Amino acid sequence: xxxxxxxxxxxxEALLQLESQSPQGTGISIIIDRDDYFYRSxxxxxxxxxxxxxxxxxxxxxAYAIKDILIExxxxxxxxxxxxxxxxxxxxxxxxxxxxxxxxxxxGMEAEGASFxxxxxxxxxxxxxxxxxxxxxxxxxxxxxxxxxxxxxxxSDLDPHLDELDKEAEKIGTLVGTRNLKPCDYPDAYMRGxxxxxxxGIYRIEQGNSMAQLSAWDLSSIxxxxxxxxxxxxxxLGGVLNPISxxxxxxxxxxxxxxxxxxQLFDPIYTGKNGLKLLKSLIQQMRKLAHSNGFDIITLFxxxxxxxxxxxxxxxxxxxxxxxxxxxxxxxxLPEKPFYLDIRDx
Numbered sequence: 266x267x268x269x270x271x272x273x274x275x276x277x278e279a280l281l282q283l284e285s286q287s288p289q290g291t292g293i294s295i296i297i298d299r300d301d302y303f304y305r306s307x308x309x310x311x312x313x314x315x316x317x318x319x320x321x322x323x324x325x326x327x328a329y330a331i332k333d334i335l336i337e338x339x340x341x342x343x344x345x346x347x348x349x350x351x352x353x354x355x356x357x358x359x360x361x362x363x364x365x366x367x368x369x370x371x372x373g374m375e376a377e378g379a380s381f382x383x384x385x386x387x388x389x390x391x392x393x394x395x396x397x398x399x400x401x402x403x404x405x406x407x408x409x410x411x412x413x414x415x416x417x418x419x420x421s422d423l424d425p426h427l428d429e430l431d432k433e434a435e436k437i438g439t440l441v442g443t444r445n446l447k448p449c450d451y452p453d454a455y456m457r458g459x460x461x462x463x464x465x466g467i468y469r470i471e472q473g474n475s476m477a478q479l480s481a482w483d484l485s486s487i488x489x490x491x492x493x494x495x496x497x498x499x500x501x502l503g504g505v506l507n508p509i510s511x512x513x514x515x516x517x518x519x520x521x522x523x524x525x526x527x528x529q530l531f532d533p534i535y536t537g538k539n540g541l542k543l544l545k546s547l548i549q550q551m552r553k554l555a556h557s558n559g560f561d562i563i564t565l566f567x568x569x570x571x572x573x574x575x576x577x578x579x580x581x582x583x584x585x586x587x588x589x590x591x592x593x594x595x596x597x598x599l600p601e602k603p604f605y606l607d608i609r610d611x
Contacts, residue, residue, distance in 0.1 A: 267362050269369050272314040272326070277302050279323045280316070286353045294494040298524060304487045305347060306330070308457060308609040310450075313373060314348070317366040324355040325366045330609075331377045333450070336600050338443040344374035344594075345610055346384040349393060367400055371594070380597030383446070385610065388586040402590040406604050410585040411565040411576055414519075415528070415556035416549070423550060425466020425481075430459055433467050437480070440534050440573065444605035454608050458482060465528070470547050475537025477544035477574075479565070481551065482608065485526040490562070492521050519561055528555040530565040531608045533574040545577035568606055 272280065280302040306312040309330035317325035328348040333340055351363050374382060382402070386393045426433045434452035441447060448454065458464035462483075469478035503520060519525045530551060535544045548565065555563050567576060576584070591599050 266320065267365070268318045269315060269366055270318070272303075272316045274303070276316060276323075280314075280326060283323055283326060283350055283352055284348075286350075294492070296491050296493055297488050298491050299488040301487050304484070305609075307461070308454075309345075311377070313370075315366060315370055315373075317362050319355070319362060322352070324352040325363045326350040327366050327370045329370055329374060329382075331374070331379060332448055332607075334445075335443050335447045335449060336445050340449055341380055342378045343446070344377070344379035344382045345607075346370065346382055347610070349384070349396065351392075363396070364400070367396075375594055379594055381591055381593045381599055383589055383591040385587050386590050388588055394588070394590075397590045400592065402592040403599075404588040405591045405599055406568060406570070406589040406602050408566065408568040408587050408589065408606055409576060410587065411548075411567070411579075412583040412585060413548070413552060413563050413565075413579055415560050415563060416552035417556055418553040420554040420557045421550045423466075423468045423470075423554065425468065427459065427464070427466055430455055430464075430467075437467070437478075437532055437534070441532070441605055444603055445600040446607065447605035448607055448609075455480070458608065462486070468547060468551065470543055470550075472539055472543055473537070475535070475539035475543055477533075477535040477540055477547045479530045479533045479544075479547065479551070480608075481554075482529045482531065483527075483560075484529070485560070490525045490527060492519055492523060492525070495521060525561040526559065528558070528560040528563045529611070530563060531606070531611075533565060533567055535574050541575055541577055544574060545579075548577065548579075566606055566611055568602075568604055570603055571606075572603060 281299055284299060284302065285296060303314065306314055306328060312328065312330040314326065314328040316323055326348055327346065329344050329346045332343050332345055334343050355362070371382070386397055431452055434455035438451040455464060465481040465483050467478060467480045469476065528551065533544060535541060552563055567574060589604065593599055
C-alpha cells in the first residue's frame with residue numbers, strides 16, 4: 266500500500282539514510298552528510314516535509330516552504346521546493362508514486378495561496394532535472410557556486426559587523442533593492458542565522474571610493490560534504506599539492522571519500538572601479554580565515570546575471586552550475602530576472 270504523510274522527528278534517521286542514496290552531480294559527485302535532516306526546514310517560518318511510503322518502506326521525500334516574496338516590488342506568495350528525493354530502486358523502476366507525492370505537495374502549496382513554485386537543481390543532476398522537467402517546470406535563471414579550497418596563511422583581522430546586525434542586514438537589503446524572489450522579511454534571514462549560530466559575519470573591505478563585501482555562514486555543526494567521485498585531473502593535482510599544503514600557502518584538494526567542512530559566502534556586492542579587485546582580495550582573505558578556523562572549502566553563491574557583482578577568477582577553481590526551475594500555479598505567471606538568491610533556500 267502506498268501512503269503519503271508529513272514527516273516527524275522520529276523519521277530523522279530514515280530520512281538521512283535515503284539522503285545518502287542521492288549524490289549530486291556527474292563530474293564531481295558530492296553527498297551531504299547531515300546530522301539533522303530538518304535543518305533546512307528550521308530556517309523557514311512555514312515549511313513542510315512530506316514522505317511517501319510503500320508497504321511501510323520510505324520511498325520518497327519532498328519538502329517545501331511557503332514564502333512571502335517581492336515580485337516587481339509587490340508582495341506575492343510563492344512555494345520553494347527542496348530535497349526532492351526518491352529511493353534508488355524505486356526511482357529506477359519508474360513507479361508513479363513519486364509523482365503522486367509531487368501532486369500532494371502541489372495541492373498543499375495551492376491551498377496556502379502560492380502563485381508559483383520554484384526550486385534549485387544542479388545542472389548535471391540528471392535525475393532531478395528530468396523530474397522537474399516532466400512535472401512542467403522550466404529554467405528561469407542560472408546561478409554559479411564558486412568552490413575554492415581554504416588556504417594556509419595569516420588571516421586578516423576583519424570586522425564581522427555583528428554588533429548592529431539589524432542595521433547591516435538593512436544596508437544589504439537596500440543595495441539588493443526590490444529584486445524578484447527577495448523575501449519580504451529580508452533581515453529575518455540574517456537574524457535567524459545569528460540566533461541559530463550559523464552566521465559568522467558580514468565582512469567588508471574598502472579602498473577609496475571602492476568597496477566589496479559578503480556574508481559568511483557556517484553550518485558545519487549539522488552537515489558536511491563528502492566527495493564520492495572527482496575527475497582524474499583533480500585527483501592527480503591533489504597528489505602533487507596536498508603534501509606541499511602542510512607547510513606552504515598552497516591549496517589542498519580533498520580526497521575521494523573524505524568529509525569536508527564548508528564556509529559558505531553569500532550576498533557578494535561591490536561598488537567602485539576597483540570593486541571586483543577588492544572582492545577577489547576579500548575572498549582570498551576569507552580562504553585564509555576559513556583555514557585558520559578548520560574549514561576545508563569556501564563556496565560563494567551568485568546568480569549569473571546579478572548586477573551587483575561578477576565572479577572573480579582563480580586558478581585552480583571549481584564552478585558548479587545550477588538552474589532555478591519554476592512552475593506557475595492557479596493561473597499565475599513566472600517572474601523575470603534579475604532574481605535574489607535567498608540564503609535560506611541554499
